[in-house]
Amino acid sequence: MTNDKQQTTNDKQQTTNDKQQTTNNKRQIFIALVVTISLAIGIFWFYGQKAGTSVSSKQQPQASVYGYRVVNTYPHDREAFTQGLIYHDGVLYEGTGLRGRSSLRRVELATGKVLQIHPLDKRYFGEGITLWQNRIMQLTWTSGTGFVYHPETFEKLGEFTHRTQGWGLTHDNQRLIMSDGTDTLYFMNPDTFEEIGSIQVQYQDQPVTNLNELEYINGEIFANVWQTDFIVRISPQTGRVLSVIDLTGLLETQSKTFPYGSEDVLNGIAYDEPGDRLFVTGKLWPKLFEIELVELGIGN
């Protein structure tokens, strides 16, 4: 009888443990849901603000949301107002802005050391860069002038014109892709610089403006959204935002030159395709990061 009671007590204890485990599991699921929903609402709010529209609760985002894991941290010249960033054959190339401080640079990844620099004339404000078939192209902000350089000597090989402001620049396997600070991405012939098409970037049918530095990675266009910690991943076919990367907290506030919301914002995406490494930095940031994306779930 005593043994039976003991067994009953054990069974009850087991049941209690099971209930506790179930409660813990439920709590974990709940916390995960709250985090995901909060993130979605935050991103939602952000896009609602950007689009200048109110977003109803029925319009839930379907895009995936990514966080990040820092793989490596490297020094970055905090005088560099980063407007373009690419990685090719073991080195970084960086295009910097501001009048009188604009340049094209070759940078050693591990040390952040500037190995070579080509300063722009002070009337130009340098913007995005890309490397296409052994030529580097660089946009300027409001001058409507782009430059073509030899990637080793930085000798200027030519100029081209662009009719809008120049912000970010990248390329797919046949076209240059350019942003101008609006929601439009332009496709250009890389030999003639003729505009051959464009897409409107949208998220939940709302335009995503302020598209800045670009990088074409595995069939998607990654774009910094100016003055935010977000990178959007865009379909080159439709302009639809496929997913959002939230890089909040990447550079701790105390490392920033100016208070948040100033000019020293996240800008600069480069991809080492053979090594599958993703690099990001910001304007005047003292650090450059190699990051790995961590999928947080669908944004609703």
Ligand SMILES: [Ca+2]
């Ligand atoms: Ca880039």
